[in-house]
Amino acid sequence: MIEYITTRTLENSKGEAKGKVRILKLKEEENAKIEFKCPECGYDGKWDEKWGEPFVQGSGINQKFIIKCKNCNFSIKISKLKKEIKKKSA
Ligand SMILES: [Zn+2]
Numbered sequence: 001m002i003e004y005i006t007t008r009t010l011e012n013s014k015g016e017a018k019g020k021v022r023i024l025k026l027k028e029e030e031n032a033k034i035e036f037k038c039p040e041c042g043y044d045g046k047w048d049e050k051w052g053e054p055f056v057q058g059s060g061i062n063q064k065f066i067i068k069c070k071n072c073n074f075s076i077k078i079s080k081l082k083k084e085i086k087k088k089s090a
Pocket of ligand 1: 038039040041042043069070071072073074
């Protein structure tokens with residue numbers, strides 16, 4: 001069962017959309033699966049991230065995800081979209 005899934009285009013520090021990320025969290029698993037292409041350095045990787053701080057911050061409508069590039073430490077904050085919140089509470 002999917003608890004949360006999102007795919008986003010990521011912009012680098014110059015505002016160019018060169019990267020992307022997918023976050024997938026299954027209800028039966030403890031960690032989220034991250035697929036990441038860094039918009040800043042081009043690093044491409046997959047890893048598991050603990051579903052909690054510092055990766056997940058806040059809760060409900062204010063929940064944010066902090067993704068850090070494993071190569072260059074470029075940090076990206078992803079906010080939940082309104083439609084994703086609606087879907088979850090429905
Ligand atoms: Zn990077």
